Amino acid sequence: MAGLNIAIAGAGVAGSYLGHMLQKMGHNVEVFESSKRENHWAVCAWGASRHMLEKFSVQADLDFDDYIFHVGKSLRMDLPNNSVEYLDLIGLVTYDKHRWEHDLLKDVKVTYGVRCTSDTFPFEKYDYIIDCTGLHRTLLPRSEQDFLIPAYEYLLENVKGIDEFQVIAYAGASGYFWYFPLDRGRGYMGAGDIKKKYFGVKEFFEQHPEAQIVRKIGRPIRLAPPKRMEPFFSGKVIGVGESIGCVFPMLGEGIIPSLICCDIFLDVLGNSAKSGGTGNGKGGGKFDTNRYRKMVLDRFGYYDDVYRIIRLKMEGKLSTIKHMGLMMSMYRHMKKEEKRFGFEISLDKMTRLVNAL
Numbered sequence: 001m002a003g004l005n006i007a008i009a010g011a012g013v014a015g016s017y018l019g020h021m022l023q024k025m026g027h028n029v030e031v032f033e034s035s036k037r038e039n040h041w042a043v044c045a046w047g048a049s050r051h052m053l054e055k056f057s058v059q060a061d062l063d064f065d066d067y068i069f070h071v072g073k074s075l076r077m078d079l080p081n082n083s084v085e086y087l088d089l090i091g092l093v094t095y096d097k098h099r100w101e102h103d104l105l106k107d108v109k110v111t112y113g114v115r116c117t118s119d120t121f122p123f124e125k126y127d128y129i130i131d132c133t134g135l136h137r138t139l140l141p142r143s144e145q146d147f148l149i150p151a152y153e154y155l156l157e158n159v160k161g162i163d164e165f166q167v168i169a170y171a172g173a174s175g176y177f178w179y180f181p182l183d184r185g186r187g188y189m190g191a192g193d194i195k196k197k198y199f200g201v202k203e204f205f206e207q208h209p210e211a212q213i214v215r216k217i218g219r220p221i222r223l224a225p226p227k228r229m230e231p232f233f234s235g236k237v238i239g240v241g242e243s244i245g246c247v248f249p250m251l252g253e254g255i256i257p258s259l260i261c262c263d264i265f266l267d268v269l270g271n272s273a274k275s276g277g278t279g280n281g282k283g284g285g286k287f288d289t290n291r292y293r294k295m296v297l298d299r300f301g302y303y304d305d306v307y308r309i310i311r312l313k314m315e316g317k318l319s320t321i322k323h324m325g326l327m328m329s330m331y332r333h334m335k336k337e338e339k340r341f342g343f344e345i346s347l348d349k350m351t352r353l354v355n356a357l
């Protein structure tokens, strides 16, 4: 199914990777991004698993080593009961997400400063329109079950005496504080908190008066998983990435899930091409929306268990006995995907964390 006219709304991680990959497959791609080019920033703490990003980078002809800022060894996690856990890191890095995304789009037609809306978008010009607008999901209907957590962060420089990943988990699973080191004394410090108290941010500035603020950025993060973010489609529009809930709810971590979702999209598009059929007359069958929906729901199925754990904790209703099934589902799936997360998955530590929240 080569030579389709495809528009992508949003040049974040999903939009830039898909833009690159679709153009490489021979499609005519146009990306529309609401921010102006000079203001466009990858709002995120830029932390993810090296193993996965190496894989996606190879597919997209980039050398991931060129983008790595910091390779983590251990993550300090302060718990609400005043205990501290250390997680061994197995590939968790911070990287230059901004440059990675911009390099992917180097040869792709991108129009910046255009906010796509359902009322104004020229749908008739394209075979498919991909909604990669993340949180906004601008071209798709709202979901009744959506759930967002407010978050903001600072890009800091001149930070001294801290060069590892740190988080402070909040009681009642209301969110967490983070410090993610970048390079040369730079780092992202911020918090997501349903109660908007953001404990740790003020304290960090008190402990690090030398830290200088380069920029303050923020937006809420979607915690509702794909199962709760349907529909994935509206006419010719197909949602990919955070727009359809591809974020790991325990951590608000969406880089790798969004890229996994992109690969599912590319796989289904490739298979639709092979299947022939009536379609749109451009050398292949129609994009198989049923298959895409099923693959996304299957791949991210256990995210709903994780989401339920978080919501039950927030409501003070999580019982380790009654909800043992949910807890074991989260552990088993995470353990199987340890490398994808980039940190050790230990049942003991996970249990202590959940109990302490």
Ligand SMILES: Cc1cc2nc3c(=O)[nH]c(=O)nc-3n(C[C@H](O)[C@H](O)[C@H](O)COP(=O)(O)OP(=O)(O)OC[C@H]3O[C@@H](n4cnc5c(N)ncnc54)[C@H](O)[C@@H]3O)c2cc1C
Binding pocket: 009, 010, 011, 012, 013, 014, 015, 032, 033, 034, 035, 043, 044, 045, 046, 047, 048, 114, 115, 116, 117, 132, 133, 134, 135, 136, 138, 151, 152, 153, 190, 217, 218, 219, 220, 221, 240, 241, 242, 243, 246, 247, 252, 253, 254, 255, 256, 258
């Ligand atoms: C403060 C913060 C820290 C985070 N830290 C991490 C982290 O360290 N690791 C991790 O894995 N995840 C992190 N996340 C989550 C992660 O950033 C997102 O889940 C991921 O970027 C989603 O990718 P996406 O491409 O689907 O959407 P986005 O990356 O959000 O991209 C959406 C793009 O669409 C554009 N856009 C929006 N509306 C329109 C419109 N109407 N028309 C055109 N363009 C539009 C936006 O400007 C943006 O460029 C963080 C999120 C936040 C808010």
